[in-house]
Amino acid sequence: MPTSKTSKSAPKSAAKPKAAANVDAAPANPAARALKKGDHVFLVDGSGYIFRAYHALPPLTRKSDGLQVNAVLGFCNMLWKLLSEMPADNKPTHLAVIFDKSEKTFRTDFYPEYKAHRPEAPKDLRPQFPLIRDAVRAFEIPCLEQAGYEADDLIATYARLACEAGATTTIVSSDKDLMQLVGDTVVMYDTMKDKRIGRAEVIEKFGVPPEKVIEAQALIGDTSDNVPGVPGIGPKTAAELIGQFGDLETLLARASEIKQAKRRENIIQFAEQARISKRLVTLDQNVPLDVDVAELAVHEPDYKNLIAFLKAMEFSTITRRIAEKTGIDAGKIEPDGKATTGSAAAKLAMSGGDLFGAPPASTPDAPAAPAPTGALTPLSLAAARAEKARTSPIDRTKYETVRALPRLKEWIAKAFDLGLVAVDTETTSLDPMQAHLCGFSLAVAPNEACYVPIGHKEGTASGDLFAPEAKLLPDQIPEAEALAALKPLLESRSVLKIAQNMKYDWLIFAQRGILTESYDDTMLISYVLDAGKGGHGMDDLAKRWLNHDTIHYHHVAGSGKTAVTFDCVPIDKASEYAAEDADVTLRLWYALKARLAAEGVASVYEALERRMPDVLARMERRGISIDKHVLSRLSGDFAQTQARLEDEIKEMAGEPLNPGSPKQVGDILFGKFALPGGTKTKTGQWSTDARTLEELAEQHELPRKILDWRQVSKLRSTYTEALPNYVNQVTQRVHTSYSLAATSTGRLSSSEPNLQNIPIRTEEGRKIRKAFVAAPGMKLVSADYSQIELRLLAEVANVPTLRQAFKDGIDIHAMTASEMFGVPVKDMPGEVRRRAKAINFGIIYGISAFGLANQLGIERSEAGEYIKKYFERFPGIRDYMDETRDFCRIHGYVLTLFGRKCHYPDIKASNPSIRAFNERAAINARLQGSAADIIRRAMMRMEGELASAKLNAQMLLQVHDELIFEVPENEVKDTIPIIKDVMESAPHPAVAMNVPLQVEARAADNWDEAH
Structure with a gap:
């Protein structure tokens, strides 16, 4: 046992335990006995394991009530x-599950900022906390926690006592904070990876012994x-x-x-x-323990009670397993x-209160679920709330136009009182980046909304007056005064701001010195719930969920020449439109938020979506x-x-031919x-799309x-002619716009200009990247995940040879070629490796024999044999594809490693081509x-890590698996390791991957050289 010192501020009382008063443990243990040499104590880090179990397993809901229980x-x-499957020579004689009791401990007494910025637990995990404690008690295992520690x-402390008694200890955890305890008689055990962590593993992790x-x-x-x-x-x-230097104090003394x-x-300063x-x-x-180590002795539980639970x-x-084992x-x-419904967890989950983030019950006219007549469940409450929102009529006559500052302050005060407000600009x-702010709207309850005009001008329907020349209309609050009043509300963390496409509104306010905090985005909530099942714009959502046709923009601003x-827009019309x-x-x-918890995807929204609007907004800015x-x-x-082609x-055509004319071609x-x-389109013209021309190119x-001309x-x-037109005249930079809810998989897309589709596999595409340059005194750093989708394939399909190859840093394409074609990796011909590479990447996208044949320039039959042989050599990949397809056919969606649902409702379409496309996509x-x-x-962690290191790098672009940064030249060396570490460790702790991620990062004067 390491002899690390007790924290100075921790109480140093004797190890003698106190009476077990007010302890949440199992009933008195009939097997209790003093610890002796040869015993084996298992200590389960319950608090850490809860989160690992939650993130490791896909969302699982109890069918009877929809409560998430993964x-x-x-x-x-x-x-x-631990109780039944451990080897006989490694079974616990003593076992306890240990939890954190509260956030306030002796550490927060001397450092209040300790764990101050930890995000709240996902809302669909919170009701599982008491149920997990119930589970531990059902197994009749001590369930321990103590205030202040x-x-x-x-x-x-238990590990020390075991060590002193000559017993061995296994700490069931992979938490790095516990690795200081590892020693001759103490090991850690990661049950999810079935991996033991001893002295060697600690040295591998930290580079130093325990x-x-x-x-x-x-x-x-x-x-x-x-x-x-x-x-x-x-x-x-x-x-x-x-x-x-040996230790911290010696290092600090000899820092010079x-x-x-x-x-x-840095070491001297900090x-x-x-x-x-x-x-x-x-x-x-040396914690003064409430429960003696003897009470941790393992005994047989009442299996009937356990099965009942x-x-x-x-x-x-x-x-079934326990019943079979016990007869x-x-x-x-x-x-x-x-x-079931009587537990504390179920009551919390079914209350509709904090779990769903509902507003106070006193909110006027708030859609609240009607008194339920059946089972009170998350699903039923979500459905009731959605139904209430759908049937609550919208009355535009109740909207208000706010023209005076005192009245605006009254609206803001009400938002503070309620703790939430919907905002739109x-x-x-x-x-x-270039828009003028005309006004903003607020809503604190259904039909209780207002519009605050601040920039409306005299104009005509034909729009013949240019904004700089037109005069502001009277009776509007000056923009500076209105925003000064609004700023405390938007920047308050105690008031939830609700917006549709918050990224746009965040940028509008940021351009005016306001950084919006604490928000929800209804577009992203819808996206998490229903990606792939329909649009997520306000008009679509209002029709789908509220049965309401909104006022469309062209209804107030006109269309075409008018x-x-x-x-x-006249203020009365603008007010009705904006307040709505x-x-x-x-x-x-109200209608959608409750579904997140009820459908088991609250963690997806909280961990993958909620903070993305301001992350992307800062990048765009x-x-x-x-x-x-x-x-x-x-x-x-x-x-x-072009002219040469x-x-x-x-x-070749033997006559003039415009290659841009589908009809002529x-x-x-x-x-x-x-x-x-040849096939014809609905208009009767020959189809000349890229796929058709690729097929014809063989002949x-x-x-x-x-194709080359196109x-x-x-x-x-798209790029060389258009990009200069996107340069902002104020910043002299190009500001792309990212869409968060445009794909079914969570991938971002960009527009105005689209920087996601610059081809990188062609020399011409790479030349365009040369035009993206670093500012003077700066470098561009490109950090790119290496073969991330192949690594994920090895992970989710559980292909041992691929997993090991990635762990060992082997050339995966050469290894695949060797496995398939029996060619040694050493001195492998480039053509053989190229074929394996095409197959590796093609398999991910469901490539056909025709597609592979076209890529490699071989016969279709030969390509088909390659694919067949690939699946024979790596059967786990075929199993993965079959299981994924079957799962999607049953459920209509597939799950990412992090629980995101990607819906493919057309996977059962009667049209074979549509069905096949959806199968490949799924x-x-x-x-x-x-x-x-x-x-x-x-991306969500990056800026905090860079700021903590006091580095000035700024994240500028995201292009699929690549992040681009602008970094001061003198900070490149310190910045790249942090960028790589954040990207490579991004899945943790939500997902513990067996296959390591690898990031390649380089710095240069332009994007092409950095990539």
């Missing part, structure tokens, strides 16, 4: 494994627990320093000897911060009534510089290439040349030339969606 099931399976401190872990942690810090550490010191550097200037300065960090991470091994939870598999007829045992442009910008937007947004929130001269030269080159196309290919395989050179033409029109969605979730998690 974490409870994970916990029960773990306990049963963390679970880790109790574990440290007895030095707290020294290293004091330097590294921990952002999740708000342990400050020393800025710029990561695990590798900490291990190096502790290895050199450190050669690296920045490292030396010495006291490091000492505080050491106190925070050092576990107290498991049946109440509707866990059929583990119930009990489970059919004769009634479910435990206390674990009206502007002159869809580009928030259209005006919103600042020229806020009212509808609030009603949608920063923009990126482009070199117009590079684009101009490229445009000229592309024009010459047009001449070649004309010569179709008439030549299928009419004049009579090439086979004739002309279709290939036309590619160059698109690059020229199979790929689990991988692409998981990759999208991972990079979202990285």
